[in-house]
Amino acid sequence: MSTHAEQAQTLIEALPYIQKFNGKTVVVKYGGSAMVSDGLRRAVMSDIVLLSLVGIRVVVLHGGGPEISRMLKAIGHPSRFVDGLRYTDAATMGVVQSVLCGKVNKDLVAQINGLGGSALGICGIDGRLFQARQLDPRYGLVGDITAVDPTLVRRALDDGFVPVVSTVAQGVDGNPACNINADTAAAKLAVALGAEKLILLTDVRGLLRDPADDATLISVVRPDDVPALRDSGIVTGGMIPKLDCCLDALAGGVRRVHLLDGRIPHSILVELLSDKGIGTMLELAA
């Protein structure tokens, strides 16, 4: 147990980081696989509240894939993934919208409010935040984002709210709504907001040379490293599109992207407000 002096020291050491990021925008993508327990979720939301109360403009962009799959199972509708994207027929779209824009979004908003922050929950349809057309009929109603209008998110930030965004988009090709992968939406939003950082919370320590061994964490990745990493076969499954989203965010002007382990309590605070870099950091150059 740390002494009062040690606790005070930790707070004082956070000061330069608070000053550095004060007024800057940080987008946190909170994926379903990192929403593993109430305790961890509370820790993530506490970090968000603290960052917002010290003047960092935090935006939460959430997924909830496992919750959607559970609901589809409960109503007896099959879940199918094509190239890592959920095949989204009309019935699935209804469930995606109910679960993401309803249950998951409002639970996160309520939790942030309950912890002393002020959250505002919206989805990509609100204020035409995300507009999308059908990506490819092979995926059903999965959208390809054609435009991002972050006006509403900026206004919410200016008024002191933490925007909590779910990733359903406004359809522009006759479809009322489209399903968007949350990593893709987070990268697009971070670029549109000119964010300083994009943090992707997931269920691994970061990018690993051997996914079964946490000791093989790769701390820093530059875009030039990615082709070799891909060719070596160590990047598989959901990590392939995730890395692409990281590169898109960097190419769009986001200074740094972090892959952090949502299972480590307060990983966001440790990454942002201390000199202990955890997880994998992606940046264009040192």
Ligand SMILES: Nc1ncnc2c1ncn2[C@@H]1O[C@H](COP(=O)(O)OP(=O)(O)O)[C@@H](O)[C@H]1O
């Ligand atoms: N080299 C790698 N390092 C870390 N994770 C990897 C790697 N290759 C594949 N993965 C997988 O990527 C997964 C994270 O992607 P994904 O399941 O899409 O996350 P999320 O649901 O949080 O968006 C990890 O759980 C892991 O199984």
Ligand SMILES: CC(=O)N[C@@H](CCC(=O)OP(=O)(O)O)C(=O)O
């Ligand atoms: C097109 C597509 O696959 N959409 C995702 C949206 C949610 C998501 O991405 O949630 P996670 O971050 O928890 O995986 C889905 O329907 O599961």
